[in-house]
Amino acid sequence: MTAIDLERAANASLAPRLASYLTEGTTVRSWLLTTDHKRIALLYFASITVFFFVGGAAAVGIRLELFTPRADFFSSDTYNRLFTMHGVVMVWFFLVPSIPATLGNFLLPLMIGAHEVAFPKLNLVSWYLYIGGGLFTVLCLFLGGVDTGWTFYTPFSTMFSNSYVLLAALGVFVVGFSSIATGVNFIATVHLMRAEGMTWMRLPLFVWAMYATSLVMALATPVLAMALLLIIAERGLGIPIFDPTVGGDPLLFQHLFWFYSHPAVYIMILPAMGVVSEIIACEARRRIFGYQAMVYAMLVIAVLGFLVWGHHMFVSGQSPLASMIFSFLSFVIAVPSAIKVFNWTGTLYRGQIRFSAPMLYALGFVGLFTLGGLTGLMLAAVPVDVHVSDTYFVVAHFHYIMVGGAVSAFFGGLHFWWPKITGRMYSEVFARFAAVALFFGFNFTFFPQFIVGYLGMPRRYHEYVPEFQVWNVMSSTGAVTLAIAYLMPLVYLGWSLLYGERASANPHDATGLEWSTASPPPAHNFLTPPRVDAEPYAYHDDAKAPGYENKAEHPQRAGA
Amino acid sequence: MMPEEASTIAAQVDWIFYALCGVSIAIMLLVGTILLGFSIRYRRGSPAPRPPVSQSVTGRFEHSWTFGVAALAVFLFLFAASAQAPQYAIPKNAMEIHVVAKQWMWKTQHPGGAREINALHVPVDTPIKLVMTSQDVIHSFAVPAFRIKQDVLPDRLTATWFEANKVGTYHLFCTEYCGTDHSRMIGEIVVLSKQDYPAWLARQPQGEDLTAQGARLFRELGCSSCHGAGSKVAAPSLDRLWGATRQLADGRSAVVDEDYVRAAILAPQEHAGPGRVAEMPSFAGKVSAEELSALTSYLKSLSQGRSSAR
Numbered sequence: 001m002t003a004i005d006l007e008r009a010a011n012a013s014l015a016p017r018l019a020s021y022l023t024e025g026t027t028v029r030s031w032l033l034t035t036d037h038k039r040i041a042l043l044y045f046a047s048i049t050v051f052f053f054v055g056g057a058a059a060v061g062i063r064l065e066l067f068t069p070r071a072d073f074f075s076s077d078t079y080n081r082l083f084t085m086h087g088v089v090m091v092w093f094f095l096v097p098s099i100p101a102t103l104g105n106f107l108l109p110l111m112i113g114a115h116e117v118a119f120p121k122l123n124l125v126s127w128y129l130y131i132g133g134g135l136f137t138v139l140c141l142f143l144g145g146v147d148t149g150w151t152f153y154t155p156f157s158t159m160f161s162n163s164y165v166l167l168a169a170l171g172v173f174v175v176g177f178s179s180i181a182t183g184v185n186f187i188a189t190v191h192l193m194r195a196e197g198m199t200w201m202r203l204p205l206f207v208w209a210m211y212a213t214s215l216v217m218a219l220a221t222p223v224l225a226m227a228l229l230l231i232i233a234e235r236g237l238g239i240p241i242f243d244p245t246v247g248g249d250p251l252l253f254q255h256l257f258w259f260y261s262h263p264a265v266y267i268m269i270l271p272a273m274g275v276v277s278e279i280i281a282c283e284a285r286r287r288i289f290g291y292q293a294m295v296y297a298m299l300v301i302a303v304l305g306f307l308v309w310g311h312h313m314f315v316s317g318q319s320p321l322a323s324m325i326f327s328f329l330s331f332v333i334a335v336p337s338a339i340k341v342f343n344w345t346g347t348l349y350r351g352q353i354r355f356s357a358p359m360l361y362a363l364g365f366v367g368l369f370t371l372g373g374l375t376g377l378m379l380a381a382v383p384v385d386v387h388v389s390d391t392y393f394v395v396a397h398f399h400y401i402m403v404g405g406a407v408s409a410f411f412g413g414l415h416f417w418w419p420k421i422t423g424r425m426y427s428e429v430f431a432r433f434a435a436v437a438l439f440f441g442f443n444f445t446f447f448p449q450f451i452v453g454y455l456g457m458p459r460r461y462h463e464y465v466p467e468f469q470v471w472n473v474m475s476s477t478g479a480v481t482l483a484i485a486y487l488m489p490l491v492y493l494g495w496s497l498l499y500g501e502r503a504s505a506n507p508h509d510a511t512g513l514e515w516s517t518a519s520p521p522p523a524h525n526f527l528t529p530p531r532v533d534a535e536p537y538a539y540h541d542d543a544k545a546p547g548y549e550n551k552a553e554h555p556q557r558a559g560a
Numbered sequence: 561m562m563p564e565e566a567s568t569i570a571a572q573v574d575w576i577f578y579a580l581c582g583v584s585i586a587i588m589l590l591v592g593t594i595l596l597g598f599s600i601r602y603r604r605g606s607p608a609p610r611p612p613v614s615q616s617v618t619g620r621f622e623h624s625w626t627f628g629v630a631a632l633a634v635f636l637f638l639f640a641a642s643a644q645a646p647q648y649a650i651p652k653n654a655m656e657i658h659v660v661a662k663q664w665m666w667k668t669q670h671p672g673g674a675r676e677i678n679a680l681h682v683p684v685d686t687p688i689k690l691v692m693t694s695q696d697v698i699h700s701f702a703v704p705a706f707r708i709k710q711d712v713l714p715d716r717l718t719a720t721w722f723e724a725n726k727v728g729t730y731h732l733f734c735t736e737y738c739g740t741d742h743s744r745m746i747g748e749i750v751v752l753s754k755q756d757y758p759a760w761l762a763r764q765p766q767g768e769d770l771t772a773q774g775a776r777l778f779r780e781l782g783c784s785s786c787h788g789a790g791s792k793v794a795a796p797s798l799d800r801l802w803g804a805t806r807q808l809a810d811g812r813s814a815v816v817d818e819d820y821v822r823a824a825i826l827a828p829q830e831h832a833g834p835g836r837v838a839e840m841p842s843f844a845g846k847v848s849a850e851e852l853s854a855l856t857s858y859l860k861s862l863s864q865g866r867s868s869a870r
Contacts, residue, residue, distance in 0.1 A: 074797075076740050107701055147740075348595070353602050363599070381580060382640060384576055455704065
């Protein structure tokens with residue numbers, strides 16, 4: 001049997017099953033010491049799922065408490081620890097690693113036709129760093145938690161808080177290195193490991209998204225590490241840095257923090273954009289509308305993302321001129337985002353649209369991301385921002401981007417590539433139901449927060465004035481639907497793992513190289529190194545529109 | 561669904577907000593209609609014809625919406641920025657209220673010396689300047705009905721202003737997370753008519769006037785022995801200092817205002833004039849935030865022709 005024959009056999013769903021990365025080793029040791037990017041992706045999947053439900057549990061506590069204006073279930077200190085844990089866990093232990101460390105790790109080498117990432121051992125180190133940071137955070141949680149808010153603002157965090165700030169800061173500090181490691185690894189992988197013929201302008205948009213994200217991870221995260229080290233130095237070692245009574249500047253911390261944390265928003269949303277581009281093109285059977293514009297838009301977002309941090313500080317006492325400049329740049333960054341939204345809708349034009357579960361998640365993403373982005377414009381306008389800064393309006397805005405956007409896309413991608421990752425199909429009916437429930441549950445939960453925010457309800461309030469209650473009741477009720485939408489996949493995807501129908505190599509008839517190998521892929525991804533001679537998304541001939549019967553048997557791969 | 565508009569800038573802020581909402585709704589409708597329209601028309605297997613789309617059409621669309629969105633973004637920025645100036649320009653004749661924030665309460669003091677806790681009574685249709693500082697962490701003074709918000713920083717003075725145009729009682733919230741009882745660091749802003757305010761003020765126990773307090777501190781802390789008239793030490797005279805631009809030894813120049821005076825009292829060495837070394841000791845840790853407010857108020861009065869001997 002030649003290599004090509006073997007591959008054909010692997011692709012045929014009825015052929016005898018070949019060894020996959022899942023069966024390559026079955027001991028615990030074979031998992032914990034693996035350097036296979038696909039197995040590391042699964043390690044990440046398992047760990048971020050745990051943290052997602054830890055952060056989610058905190059959110060349940062928050063929404064429960066806010067059902068009435070008075071304190072019902074928790075003391076103020078406990079409530080403050082709940083929202084801090086929710087933020088810390090969801091941002092650093094779920095959202096930042098969510099798509100890059102799971103789908104990115106799994107798919108990036110497959111999509112560029114490589115057998116591995118550039119630094120497989122560093123990849124494993126990155127997971128251990130993540131677990132190390134996670135352990136500090138869990139320890140902090142068990143000892144009693146931290147009450148600074150996920151933003152660690154000084155001088156509260158360094159001089160006034162009576163909670164485990166050092167442990168939490170250390171946890172975030174350590175986990176930051178895991179994202180730096182992932183970022184460096186992906187940059188090197190995209191530069192060095194592309195298959196023959198896989199030129200830059202033939203890269204799938206998911207790969208471009210990973211590349212842009214990795215640049216931001218590698219360049220912004222060190223600033224967070226530095227800011228956290230300064231906190232540790234001041235709080236732990238008594239070295240005055242931010243303490244204003246001895247000449248320190250508490251605002252310096254905010255500049256450093258947002259210099260990371262604004263780009264961090266793009267660390268969360270760029271991967272989501274990549275996922276959605278893949279899903280929409282495949283499910284509409286259509287070439288991506290304006291491929292090059294999509295690439296440049298992502299790169300512009302990654303660069304401009306570094307220049308808008310000051311819009312978090314319009315009421316901090318920052319100079320009016322600085323505020324005006326940051327306001328301008330924040331309006332400008334809306335342009336590439338808008339281009340992407342238009343291009344996704346343009347991709348649907350004259351397509352053959354199939355409303356599978358991943359597609360429903362992707363379309364939901366477009367809607368929620370657009371609303372999140374537009375409310376971002378309102379926040380970029382200084383006079384409006386002064387009024388709604390630190391209110392629930394801001395809370396609603398960033399949840400639309402980071403949860404409505406990033407989490408929808410993560411779920412969409414999880415479903416889309418589930419057959420590739422596990423070799424099993426899931427229940428399409430349940431999955432569609434969950435996708436729709438997520439969209440509605442999300443809106444029921446967070447839209448009322450725009451209103452109560454404009455009415456003036458401050459964020460991080462344990463108790464609130466009675467006139468805000470009606471909106472909070474709506475929000476808490478909506479959260480029940482949202483919780484169901486989050487829990488459902490746990491059940492039917494779990495079922496699929498055990499009893500799901502076996503997946504063929506390319507169940508969606510998609511064009512990417514990852515679909516040209518078996519599901520689940522063999523340990524080294526491809527039996528023969530792929531060669532590429534076409535652009536991505538060749539779902540139809542350039543000169544022809546997609547037809548109903550149009551099949552796309554991994555046309556990006558030459559000679560297969 | 562909308563908060564009360566009770567200040568001169570509230571309507572303007574809301575107008576920008578409404579305009580941005582209008583633009584947003586229009587864009588949501590546009591995107592939504594296209595998304596839904598294409599989804600229905602081009603659902604798999606529908607009979608809609610699907611002739612090929614030429615590259616030049618794609619390119620033209622791409623360019624036109626890039627340009628369109630960019631133009632819209634710049635326009636919206638200019639529109640919003642045009643209203644930004646009044647928010648920062650504090651009227652010169654504003655009545656000055658000193659605010660001290662601490663975990664977890666607001667202390668306010670009127671020019672006549674009357675003090676309040678978690679409350680502030682102000683006359684309607686009068687510009688009010690808030691000069692604020694914090695004794696511990698960062699807080700934020702927010703009055704949604706006035707659409708104002710300003711962070712209050714430890715050991716630094718920040719200012720904002722408002723002019724209430726409607727008699728009533730409004731919420732004051734702390735909006736910068738400040739610890740355990742952050743959500744209880746709230747208060748009331750009571751806007752009184754121009755007749756009721758003096759009557760209310762007269763009923764308050766009259767504390768010492770802020771400026772008089774400052775004058776007393778100026779003597780008690782020993783400032784007057786060097787800075788006072790006829791002093792033999794070469795300390796700079798403080799008359800007519802307010803609002804002047806000072807050259808500093810390290811080459812900087814600074815306008816003498818609340819923040820400058822506060823900084824100079826706490827760190828005199830960094831504020832010496834050219835060619836001089838400050839002999840004045842630092843008062844950091846020796847004066848409280850409230851005493852600094854009083855001293856500042858007194859120094860300001862020196863340049864405004866108000867007598868210090870009252």
